[in-house]
Amino acid sequence: MNANETSLRLKVLGTRGSVPVEGKEFARYGGATSCYKVTAGDDEIYLDAGSGIVNALPAPTARITILLTHMHLDHLIGLPFFIALTDRDRPIDIYAADRAGLAPKEAIDRLIANPFWPCKIEDYPANVTFHALPEEFFIGDVKIDTAEGSHPKGSTLYRLTRRGKSIVHATDFEHNPTACAALSEFAAGSDVLLYDAQYTAAEYERYRGYGHSTPQEGIRIAEAAGVKELLFVHHAPMRNDAALDALQAEFSAGKFAAAGDEITL
Numbered sequence: 001m002n003a004n005e006t007s008l009r010l011k012v013l014g015t016r017g018s019v020p021v022e023g024k025e026f027a028r029y030g031g032a033t034s035c036y037k038v039t040a041g042d043d044e045i046y047l048d049a050g051s052g053i054v055n056a057l058p059a060p061t062a063r064i065t066i067l068l069t070h071m072h073l074d075h076l077i078g079l080p081f082f083i084a085l086t087d088r089d090r091p092i093d094i095y096a097a098d099r100a101g102l103a104p105k106e107a108i109d110r111l112i113a114n115p116f117w118p119c120k121i122e123d124y125p126a127n128v129t130f131h132a133l134p135e136e137f138f139i140g141d142v143k144i145d146t147a148e149g150s151h152p153k154g155s156t157l158y159r160l161t162r163r164g165k166s167i168v169h170a171t172d173f174e175h176n177p178t179a180c181a182a183l184s185e186f187a188a189g190s191d192v193l194l195y196d197a198q199y200t201a202a203e204y205e206r207y208r209g210y211g212h213s214t215p216q217e218g219i220r221i222a223e224a225a226g227v228k229e230l231l232f233v234h235h236a237p238m239r240n241d242a243a244l245d246a247l248q249a250e251f252s253a254g255k256f257a258a259a260g261d262e263i264t265l
């Protein structure tokens with residue numbers, strides 16, 4: 001497949017849930033928190049800005065957009081360290097829904113500011129623009145559809161479509177019949193579904209209401225939606241490589257995402 005025929009290219013930069021971890025027992029799946037890069041022609045679209053965004057090497061001429069699901073720390077903690085912020089006048093567009101009554105910039109200004117951090121986002125050399133979140137919009141020729149997921153204080157579902165191929169990001173999503181039916185419809189016929197599978201079914205019983213899901217529910221939704229490729233994401237921080245391998249052997253209908261994984265559509 002040559003570059004001109006490529007529709008969307010997904011790269012996993014970090015897929016750990018809740019908090020970054022490190023150590024050789026986490027080396028294969030990776031310890032950095034949520035960040036996925038989708039390349040579409042000249043556009044680089046980053047799904048969340050967890051510590052995985054520190055691993056990003058943006059192309060010098062790429063147009064950069066960040067689509068945030070929500071403002072929880074594990075999805076935002078890499079943003080102050082995103083290398084593109086140090087490029088003078090480089091445009092960076094950030095989209096996010098209002099959370100807890102705060103517009104995206106108001107929320108980020110609470111974290112990236114003194115005393116937590118020595119400067120604000122507008123003090124970086126890059127030109128950052130914050131956008132409210134429409135239900136649908138375009139980034140270049142990539143169509144973006146958004147919907148509300150199922151998470152304490154909310155998390156946005158994104159569907160990216162280009163040249164007939166689609167990737168759906170559904171992290172920090174807790175299953176319930178209404179939310180699953182809505183996600184099945186939202187993800188219908190998509191090529192790749194990134195699905196929050198932080199818990200095993202047994203763990204889920206202890207963590208009901210924390211806003212995460214299981215591989216079993218991901219498989220059910222992917223089947224209902226006719227998804228071609230299912231990626232389990234947002235791995236529990238204590239889940240080492242051996243434990244993830246064991247889950248992978250049990251749930252072969254999906255792939256437990258690992259940092260560095262790439263899918264080209």
Ligand SMILES: [Zn+2]
Pocket residue numbers: 017018072074075172234
């Ligand atoms: Zn999270």
Ligand SMILES: [Zn+2]
Pocket residue numbers: 070072151155172211
């Ligand atoms: Zn969250």
